Amino acid sequence: MRCLSKSIKRKKNDVKVKVKVKSKIVNKRVKSKANPPSTPSLNFVCDIDTLRTLIKKNKVRVVDVRKRDEYLKGHIKTAASLPLAELLSNDDPESIINILNNLGISDDTLVVIYDDTFGALASRVAWSFKFVGHRNVALLEVTYDNWKKLGLEIERKSNKYSKVSHSIDIDYSIFADAEYIENAQNDTNKIIIDSRERLNFLTEHIPNSKNIPYTMLRSENSILRNPSELKRFIENRGIDLNNEIITYCGSVGTLSGLAFFALKTAGISNVKLYPKSFKEWKSLGKPKTEFKDANYWDLSAE
Amino acid sequence: MLNTILLTLAKSIDYDVLSSAKNKELETNEKWGLAEESEYFANKVKLYRQDKLNADEFRRFRLQNGAYGSRLNSEFSMIRIKVPGGDITPTQLEKVASLSESFSIGSAHVSTRQNIQLHWVQLEDVSEVFRGLAEVGLTSREACGNTIRNVMCSHFAGVCPNEPFDTTPYAKAIARFFLRNPICQNLPRKFKFNFSCCPEHGYVRIADVGLVPTVRDGVRGFRVYLGGGLGAASFIGHLLEEFTPESRLLSTSIATIRLYDRLGNRENLARNRMRYLVSEIGWEKFQGLLLKERILVEATISIPTRKSYDGFLNTGDLNNISISSTSTKSKITLPVINSNSGDTPYTRWLNTNVVAQKQSGYYSVYITLGAGDITSSQLRIFAECIREFSLEKKARTTPQQNFLVRYIKADQLPKVFQKLSGNGLGNPGANTIVSTVGCSGTTSCNLAITNSHRLAKEIQSKFLELNVDLDKDFVDSSIKISGCPNSCGQHEVATIGFYGGATRIGTSMVPIYTMLFAGSTGENGELGKAIMRVPAKKVLDVVLKIFEHFKKERTGNEKLNEWIYKISNGNGPGEIKNVDDMKNLLLPIIELPAFSTAPDFYKDYGTDTNFVAKTARGECAA
Ligand code: HEM
Ligand code: SF4
Numbered sequence: 076m077r078c079l080s081k082s083i084k085r086k087k088n089d090v091k092v093k094v095k096v097k098s099k100i101v102n103k104r105v106k107s108k109a110n111p112p113s114t115p116s117l118n119f120v121c122d123i124d125t126l127r128t129l130i131k132k133n134k135v136r137v138v139d140v141r142k143r144d145e146y147l148k149g150h151i152k153t154a155a156s157l158p159l160a161e162l163l164s165n166d167d168p169e170s171i172i173n174i175l176n177n178l179g180i181s182d183d184t185l186v187v188i189y190d191d192t193f194g195a196l197a198s199r200v201a202w203s204f205k206f207v208g209h210r211n212v213a214l215l216e217v218t219y220d221n222w223k224k225l226g227l228e229i230e231r232k233s234n235k236y237s238k239v240s241h242s243i244d245i246d247y248s249i250f251a252d253a254e255y256i257e258n259a260q261n262d263t264n265k266i267i268i269d270s271r272e273r274l275n276f277l278t279e280h281i282p283n284s285k286n287i288p289y290t291m292l293r294s295e296n297s298i299l300r301n302p303s304e305l306k307r308f309i310e311n312r313g314i315d316l317n318n319e320i321i322t323y324c325g326s327v328g329t330l331s332g333l334a335f336f337a338l339k340t341a342g343i344s345n346v347k348l349y350p351k352s353f354k355e356w357k358s359l360g361k362p363k364t365e366f367k368d369a370n371y372w373d374l375s376a377e
Numbered sequence: 378m379l380n381t382i383l384l385t386l387a388k389s390i391d392y393d394v395l396s397s398a399k400n401k402e403l404e405t406n407e408k409w410g411l412a413e414e415s416e417y418f419a420n421k422v423k424l425y426r427q428d429k430l431n432a433d434e435f436r437r438f439r440l441q442n443g444a445y446g447s448r449l450n451s452e453f454s455m456i457r458i459k460v461p462g463g464d465i466t467p468t469q470l471e472k473v474a475s476l477s478e479s480f481s482i483g484s485a486h487v488s489t490r491q492n493i494q495l496h497w498v499q500l501e502d503v504s505e506v507f508r509g510l511a512e513v514g515l516t517s518r519e520a521c522g523n524t525i526r527n528v529m530c531s532h533f534a535g536v537c538p539n540e541p542f543d544t545t546p547y548a549k550a551i552a553r554f555f556l557r558n559p560i561c562q563n564l565p566r567k568f569k570f571n572f573s574c575c576p577e578h579g580y581v582r583i584a585d586v587g588l589v590p591t592v593r594d595g596v597r598g599f600r601v602y603l604g605g606g607l608g609a610a611s612f613i614g615h616l617l618e619e620f621t622p623e624s625r626l627l628s629t630s631i632a633t634i635r636l637y638d639r640l641g642n643r644e645n646l647a648r649n650r651m652r653y654l655v656s657e658i659g660w661e662k663f664q665g666l667l668l669k670e671r672i673l674v675e676a677t678i679s680i681p682t683r684k685s686y687d688g689f690l691n692t693g694d695l696n697n698i699s700i701s702s703t704s705t706k707s708k709i710t711l712p713v714i715n716s717n718s719g720d721t722p723y724t725r726w727l728n729t730n731v732v733a734q735k736q737s738g739y740y741s742v743y744i745t746l747g748a749g750d751i752t753s754s755q756l757r758i759f760a761e762c763i764r765e766f767s768l769e770k771k772a773r774t775t776p777q778q779n780f781l782v783r784y785i786k787a788d789q790l791p792k793v794f795q796k797l798s799g800n801g802l803g804n805p806g807a808n809t810i811v812s813t814v815g816c817s818g819t820t821s822c823n824l825a826i827t828n829s830h831r832l833a834k835e836i837q838s839k840f841l842e843l844n845v846d847l848d849k850d851f852v853d854s855s856i857k858i859s860g861c862p863n864s865c866g867q868h869e870v871a872t873i874g875f876y877g878g879a880t881r882i883g884t885s886m887v888p889i890y891t892m893l894f895a896g897s898t899g900e901n902g903e904l905g906k907a908i909m910r911v912p913a914k915k916v917l918d919v920v921l922k923i924f925e926h927f928k929k930e931r932t933g934n935e936k937l938n939e940w941i942y943k944i945s946n947g948n949g950p951g952e953i954k955n956v957d958d959m960k961n962l963l964l965p966i967i968e969l970p971a972f973s974t975a976p977d978f979y980k981d982y983g984t985d986t987n988f989v990a991k992t993a994r995g996e997c998a999a
Binding site for chain 2: 273
């Protein structure tokens with residue numbers, strides 16, 4: 076098992092040292108002793124060490140998207156609270172900008188987001204930030220539960236940051252709606268990915284979509300497998316890195332948000348999320364592919 | 378530099394906390410899997426998808442590697458993981474758990490031939506599952522297709538009070554010897570070995586080669602049964618000779634396979650198992666040919682071949698723990714723990730799921746599953762349980778679609794129960810009729826007509842609700858259900874067996890089961906006899922009616938299986954003397970109400986639409 080090896084990208088002096096950690100996390104890039112540059116950028120997923128360093132240097136806004144009472148029981152040091160529900164209740168671009176402002180996130184603030192739901196909730200929030208034009212946002216490679224188990228820095232105090240003003244620059248290249256999906260259905264260069272579990276997919280899905288269950292994406296210790304594995308999964312499916320991929324899931328774009336980030340780390344450049352997902356698709360009465368010739372649910376021991 | 382090392386060390390301690398599989402046991406099982414076969418499979422899938430490999434060729438390749446096509450949907454596969462001898466380690470179970478979670482449906486399935494199956498895996502992910510399996514030494518290679526299937530071994534082998542010796546190493550050596558062996562890569566049809574531990578336990582009469590261990594003049598050996606097997610037409614195996622010394626096990630096996638390979642029917646798909654060859658040329662002739670073939674094999678077998686087998690046998694022996702056991706002269710039945718006191722969940726479990734081993738002070742514990750299904754999280758708990766409580770740190774799959782964990786000390790049993798039952802794994806009834814067997818049926822199999830899988834689960838939960846496990850009269854009886862006549866659910870060796878079909882009642886199609894009586898396993902195993910047909914939704918009522926009359930009419934302490942046996946032979950002790958009496962008793966019960974008033978009776982379990990029998994190519998002989 077390996078964790079994702081990414082971390083701060085530096086323009087110069089990028090010293091790569093392979094640290095072999097006995098356990099699960101190997102191949103980590105270790106930072107040089109040189110002073111870090113003033114505005115590093117994050118690449119989809121942030122590893123533990125990088126986040127700890129950033130926190131110590133006060134160079135990151137950590138966002139906790141669990142429920143508020145969970146946050147109050149303890150959270151990663153310096154983290155601000157943004158329960159996913161709060162974002163979902165107002166997820167038009169202006170409201171999201173407002174949220175960024177209230178969290179003290181300005182255009183060049185590094186943001187690292189975590190949850191306790193294998194990265195799915197964090198992904199949905201991170202995607203929203205990207206959507207309104209925030210560039211430097213990444214998911215923490217582990218869940219809060221794992222962070223805590225590792226005995227890393229947590230605290231209970233509620234963190235508030237002074238309000239800032241974030242610019243708005245909507246990135247429609249990562250967004251899809253029902254109409255977009257409909258047009259993509261018969262386009263061989265566009266691939267629609269359903270990130271729900273296998274049995275849900277078999278039951279019903281958007282016609283012509285393919286299934287990559289979110290359960291395929293994580294590893295034992297990390298919310299995402301290493302990029303080479305993810306890339307292999309995609310290649311096994313005959314998907315080309317140049318294909319455009321649109322992800323969706325059951326209701327609000329969380330599982331598919333995770334898939335969005337997985338595909339990005341695997342090297343697919345053009346990935347879009349259909350945030351309203353299958354729930355909206357069904358409510359619009361759009362066609363579905365159903366599979367009723369087998370009683371597969373009866374195989375589950377749940 | 379030193380700093381880095383220290384840091385690394387500190388970190389390694391930290392990060393280990395995240396590893397659920399810390400304190401991994403030394404891997405005690407053999408390595409069956411090969412990582413390169415995964416990549417090879419992935420490439421073949423790509424070629425097939427690009428139309429560079431034709432469908433037939435690809436299908437044969439896929440089956441040889443252990444992946445069946447899923448029901449009416451060729452995008453998905455069922456992967457049959459071989460568990461040679463049924464022997465599996467916690468690390469392997471944990472891997473199965475994570476592979477199921479990632480690529481399958483989050484549950485795994487223990488099969489009637491001790492395999493573990495992952496269903497509805499996308500064809501493109503099959504190679505990933507293979508990769509993971511190889512990491513822990515497992516393989517699905519030759520689990521399907523026309524080759525040597527999983528070699529079965531009684532789950533009591535090594536702990537059974539009546540066994541002359543532990544047959545596990547022999548089962549594994551045979552499995553190891555034939556895996557990837559050129560002599561069995563393209564047989565006329567599949568070929569099955571079953572080892573027992575004693576005359577009672579084991580499925581030796583329904584295999585191509587069934588072996589019962591025995592000792593003569595201090596020499597280990599077997600009674601070898603050939604040409605048995607279940608299917609649309611089933612046969613009981615024939616005894617080759619009174620005694621086959623262990624030194625001739627390999628040559629006898631090779632000779633059988635060579636003979637079958639040469640003479641077996643390659644034309645007629647429906648008659649190409651070895652049992653048809655035996656029945657066509659007659660047992661005496663087959664036997665004569667075989668004994669001659671064996672002489673030939675023994676004269677020509679090369680030293681390296683012999684040595685490789687001996688090597689496999691020795692490693693198998695080393696891998697087994699040995700604890701001195703009380704030697705047994707006369708046959709005794711496996712003692713079950715009897716607590717007598719009341720019917721708390723714990724005592725119910727003790728009564729039916731815990732068996733004393735021949736090693737005094739040690740017990741084996743059954744995990745009763747529902748038709749063999751277990752979730753990934755349950756598998757993980759189970760793996761922990763094995764590590765924590767079993768001296769041999771392994772478990773066995775059983776042909777009743779359950780697990781058995783062995784070498785547990787008496788004082789640990791309450792803790793074992795607590796751990797299991799807290800996670801839905803503490804159901805009682807393993808050695809009684811409660812533990813119903815059901816093949817995959819319409820949940821995944823192309824040939825299925827009925828949802829045998831769900832029916833098995835329905836019956837089991839009804840029995841648990843009715844506390845059937847508490848009643849000693851139902852110990853050693855079984856219900857086994859197949860979704861079509863092919864017998865994957867082994868309905869012909871059940872006390873009460875069922876296989877699925879379809880019929881028309883009035884103007885509607887109805888799922889219906891043929892009920893069989895008095896099948897049995899073991900060295901004296903017999904095939905069940907067909908009694909009558911029962912609509913799917915009436916099966917439970919029929920079974921309960923049979924129970925009711927059994928209670929009324931049996932004599933003395935007769936158990937259900939004994940009573941049923943008498944009836945099927947026309948010697949019923951009460952009013953119901955024979956099969957016809959039984960039919961007359963049950964006919965009123967199987968009457969269906971009019972479709973218009975009760976449409977549900979015309980549907981199968983697990984479906985809310987009207988019943989239709991849909992099947993596709995079965996791939997049972999590709
Ligand atoms: C004509 C085709 C088939 C025949 C004659 C056949 C026959 C059998 C028989 C007799 C067994 C039983 C056990 C034993 O020998 O001890 C068995 C096992 C089994 N079969 Fe089939 N089968 C066929 C096709 C299939 C198909 C298409 C599937 C589903 C994909 C399937 C799934 C199973 C399963 C799950 C088992 C359990 C045991 C194992 O692990 O091998 N079978 N088969
Ligand atoms: S018995 Fe029939 S329905 Fe059941 S698994 Fe075998 S072929 Fe399929």
